[in-house]
Amino acid sequence: MTAPYSELPTTYEAAATEGAWYPQWTEHGVFTANPDRAVAREPFVIVIPPPNVTAVLHMGHGLNNTVQDVLIRWRRMAGDEALWVPGTDHAGIATQNVVEKQLAAQGQTRFDLGREPFVQRVAEFVDKTGGDILNQLKSIGASADWSRTAYTFSPELSRAVRETFVRLHEDGLVYKGHRVIHWCPRCGTSLSDEEAEFNDTNGKLYHLRYVLADDPSQGITVATTRPETMLGDVAVAVNPDDERYQALIGKEVVLPLNGVRIPVIGDSYTDPTFGSGAVKITPAHDANDFDVGKRHNLAMPVIIDAEGVVREMEGAAGRVPESLVGLDRFAARKAIVTLLEDAGALQKIENHAHSVRHCYRCDTVVEPRLSNQWFVKMQPLADKALAALRTGELRILPERWEAxxxxxxxxxxxxxxxxxxWWGHRVPVWYCT
Known part of the structure; x- marks a missing residue:
C-alpha cells in the first residue's frame, strides 16, 4: 500500500521539530567541547555575555544569542573544537533594584528585612529567573555547552573575583581613595561610567555674577547648569591666555549667598570660547573640577549628601544658608535661583540642550559627588589594550569603530x-584594630 498523501507545511514549525531533537543533541554531547580534541583541532570559544537574572529574556537577547549560535555552529561544522560557554549574571544593582521594588509594593524596604534576610530573598528570586533564562536559551536551540554553565555569583567565580582583586591590589592597580564618582541617591550606591548613562536634556544655563572682594563694582560672570552647587565653589577658573581675565588671576571674588571669598585661578582646562570663558570650580561635585582642584591644591567642601539633600557635609561649614538646609537638590536649585535673582547676582537664564547622566536602572539623575571608594587604575591597562590594536594583535570590525x-x-x-x-560580591577587605 502507498502511504497516505500529506502536504508539507508552508512554514517551518521550529518548536515542534527542534523540541524533539534538542534533548537528543544534549544527551549525546553534541555541544560539549573536549579539551583533548583541541590538541588536534583549532579551538574556537565564545563566552556568552551573561544575561542579568532580573527577568526573562527579550527579543534583543534572542537576536544576540542567535548571532553567537550561528558563529559557533559554523566553526563546529568547519572542524574546530568549538565551545560556547553559557551562564547568567547575578547583576548586583539591577537585581537588588527589582527585589526592592517588590518590597516597596508591600510597603517595606530592605532595611525592614535586614541584610541577611534580604540577600536570602534575592537569592530565591534569582533561583527562579536564572533557571527560566537558561530554559529559554535551550528552547530557541542554543548550542551551548551546558556542562560548563556558569553563574557570576557561584562559589567558584566568587573566589575568582577575590583572587583577581588581590592580584590587582598587589600589582598596585587597585586602590582606595577620595574621588568624584557617579552617585545614585535613590539606589544609594556609586556607579561606574557605564552604569551612569547620558540622557539628552533640555535644561537651562544660568549666568551668575561674582563681584570682586576688593572692588564690588567689578566682577566676573560664570555660566552653570547646576546653580545649586555654587555653595561649594572654591575658585573661578579662567584660561591664562585669555586677555580679558589675565589681570584678575590671583584676586578674590565673593560667593553671593554665603559671602565666602574664593580665588580667580588660571587653568588651561577653561575654554575661552564657551560661555563667558570663566568657569566656577566645585571639586566635590564635578569630575573635571576635581582634577582642577587637585592641580591647584584647593579645598573640596561637600554640600549635597548621599540622599541628594543640600546640607553642610565634609569641609562645608558656613557655606549653606539656613533656609536651604534639608532641601532636595532640585528644590534647592529653584530656591537658589530665586535668592540669586533677589541679590542681583543672576544675570540671565538661557535654554540649554545638554547630556545629563542617569542611573541605568532607576533612571534617577546621577549626582557627581566626592566619595571614598575603591578604584582600578585604568591607564596602565588601557595602554596595553591600545598597543594590541596598533600592533595588529587585536582587530576591530568594522574598522570604523576603531576610533x-x-x-x-x-x-x-x-x-x-x-x-x-547588599546583593553581590563584597570587597574582600577586612580591618582590625
Missing amino acids: VYVNWLEGIRDWNISRQI
Whole structure:
C-alpha cells in the first residue's frame, strides 16, 4: 500500500521539530567541547555575555544569542573544537533594584528585612529567573555547552573575583581613595561610567555674577547648569591666555549667598570660547573640577549628601544658608535661583540642550559627588589594550569603530569598582584594630 498523501507545511514549525531533537543533541554531547580534541583541532570559544537574572529574556537577547549560535555552529561544522560557554549574571544593582521594588509594593524596604534576610530573598528570586533564562536559551536551540554553565555569583567565580582583586591590589592597580564618582541617591550606591548613562536634556544655563572682594563694582560672570552647587565653589577658573581675565588671576571674588571669598585661578582646562570663558570650580561635585582642584591644591567642601539633600557635609561649614538646609537638590536649585535673582547676582537664564547622566536602572539623575571608594587604575591597562590594536594583535570590525575604541581608552578615568549594595560580591577587605 502507498502511504497516505500529506502536504508539507508552508512554514517551518521550529518548536515542534527542534523540541524533539534538542534533548537528543544534549544527551549525546553534541555541544560539549573536549579539551583533548583541541590538541588536534583549532579551538574556537565564545563566552556568552551573561544575561542579568532580573527577568526573562527579550527579543534583543534572542537576536544576540542567535548571532553567537550561528558563529559557533559554523566553526563546529568547519572542524574546530568549538565551545560556547553559557551562564547568567547575578547583576548586583539591577537585581537588588527589582527585589526592592517588590518590597516597596508591600510597603517595606530592605532595611525592614535586614541584610541577611534580604540577600536570602534575592537569592530565591534569582533561583527562579536564572533557571527560566537558561530554559529559554535551550528552547530557541542554543548550542551551548551546558556542562560548563556558569553563574557570576557561584562559589567558584566568587573566589575568582577575590583572587583577581588581590592580584590587582598587589600589582598596585587597585586602590582606595577620595574621588568624584557617579552617585545614585535613590539606589544609594556609586556607579561606574557605564552604569551612569547620558540622557539628552533640555535644561537651562544660568549666568551668575561674582563681584570682586576688593572692588564690588567689578566682577566676573560664570555660566552653570547646576546653580545649586555654587555653595561649594572654591575658585573661578579662567584660561591664562585669555586677555580679558589675565589681570584678575590671583584676586578674590565673593560667593553671593554665603559671602565666602574664593580665588580667580588660571587653568588651561577653561575654554575661552564657551560661555563667558570663566568657569566656577566645585571639586566635590564635578569630575573635571576635581582634577582642577587637585592641580591647584584647593579645598573640596561637600554640600549635597548621599540622599541628594543640600546640607553642610565634609569641609562645608558656613557655606549653606539656613533656609536651604534639608532641601532636595532640585528644590534647592529653584530656591537658589530665586535668592540669586533677589541679590542681583543672576544675570540671565538661557535654554540649554545638554547630556545629563542617569542611573541605568532607576533612571534617577546621577549626582557627581566626592566619595571614598575603591578604584582600578585604568591607564596602565588601557595602554596595553591600545598597543594590541596598533600592533595588529587585536582587530576591530568594522574598522570604523576603531576610533570609538581609541577615544574611549585614551580618555578613560580610573574605574570605580565598589558599590554600596547588599546583593553581590563584597570587597574582600577586612580591618582590625
